[in-house]
Amino acid sequence: MINLQGYGHQILLGALMTLKVAFASLTCGLVLGLLGGAAGLSRRLWLRRMIAGATGLLRGIPEFVILLICYFGLTGVLYRLTGGDVSISPFAAGVFALSIVFAAYASEAFRGAFLAVPLGQMEAAAALGLHPGQSFFLVRLPQAWRLALPSLGNQWQALLKDTSLVSVLGLEDLMRKADVAGQATDQPFTFFLTAAAIYLLFLTLSNPVIAMLERRSQRGLARVRG
Amino acid sequence: MQGLLGSLSQLACGLALTVQLLALSSLFGVVLAVPLAVARLSRLRPLAWFSAGYSGFFRGTPLLVQIYLIYYGLAQFGFIRHSVLWVVLRNAWPCALIAFSLNMAAYVSEVVRGGILAVPQGEIEAAKALGLHPWLRYRLVILPRAFRLILPALGNEVIVQMKSTSLASTITLLDLTGVARRLAAASYSTDPLIIAGLIYAALAWLLGRGFRMAEKRFNRHRRA
DSSP states (O other): OOOOTTOHHHHHHHHHHHHHHHHHHHHHHHHHHHHHHHHTTOSOHHHHHHHHHHHHHHHHSOHHHHHHHHHHHHHHHHHHHHTSSOOOOHHHHHHHHHHHHHHHHHHHHHHHHHHHSOHHHHHHHHHTTOOHHHHIIIIIHHHHHHHHHHHHHHHHHHHHHHGGGGGGGTOOSHHHHHHHHHHHHTOHHHHHHHHHHHHHHHHHHHHHHHHHHHHHHTTTOOOOOO | OHHHHHHHHHHHHHHHHHHHHHHHHHHHHHHHHHHHHHHHTOSOHHHHHHHHHHHHHHHHSOHHHHHHIIIIIGGGOHHHHTSTTHHHHTSHHHHHHHHHHHHHHHHHHHHHHHHHHHSOHHHHHHHHHTTOOHHHIIIIIIHHHHHHHHHHHHHHHHHHHHHHGGGGGGGTOOSHHHHHHHHHHHHTOSHHHHHHHHHHHHHHHHHHHHHHHHHHHHTGGGOO
């Protein structure tokens, strides 16, 4: 076993922080992505154009740059609004930035999935007298979820790896703890390799969970025989 | 005005470094990816396992960790510090290039693997029937065919790689992001970072257009 020289506890705390950032960003990103995907189908041209522009920018600009813009930009805005002492934490800036990036990709996935739900389903819902809101949540969304899941799974894995970027802002996540420990013990390779192994572990553990979600979302579907 | 021109010229230098890193790492990445993909499909199990392990490691860990492992991590080992490689490895630019190339090779090898598996079975059988040696089979039939199939996915990988190069700024390199960070810190303003972001977005759009044109050209024979 690798000798972590007493930094094991710190590394675990860092790993926990990484997970916190990832899950917080996932939650916000999914909600924003759903909204974005629904808005992308709107009848209003200005809304569709705005969403398309925002997604294009968020997917064309490096996540790292978006993170820096969010951190320094939000700090600047808060400074001007309050004239002084309020600052934004690296955690908040990190979750904000990672959420909007996740949302950009997720909204594309959801938009495609919404479009793929057969029109007949929505007509049936209307015929049954369901409000637009009800038909969206009870009919369209459950069926779209199944189609969006694979893309969302891939995006989750990208998100998990991107959380490492927040360490540059000073957040005490896995990368930062590994960095500090490596510098203190003059063994950066050992600690960064440990960090790499932990990220790999998280990603590997995600796969069966995503597979299970995909299987569950497909229950009740007729299978092609033979 | 003076300051603005100076800033723009610095950003231009940063952009040049970014493009340089992107071009070189893409080249090395693609060159490494082909043997990796072929190895993954090989009947020799150790070869296939090595390739799978390589791919799993470089795709399953953050690029930042990989960069830090090479730039900060390798310095831990005395035998590296005292070797002839140290002249190269102590500098940030080669370390960044190595990290980006190795990382890209892993992702592109998956794409190439997909392309090789998608080559129509009939063409491979024809090549075998002609008595072509496996090397020639790959060189004359399978790889050219796979290349056309994977062009769209390859384009996506290059665009992702362009975004990844921004991490070079974390090890002191003055690429577009590095310059923008320095300018932003000096002027207490987010504007340089926003401008850099827009330049990246424009570059992504350009690369997208370029690859779509290449796809059209390579599929000319299939147009109705």
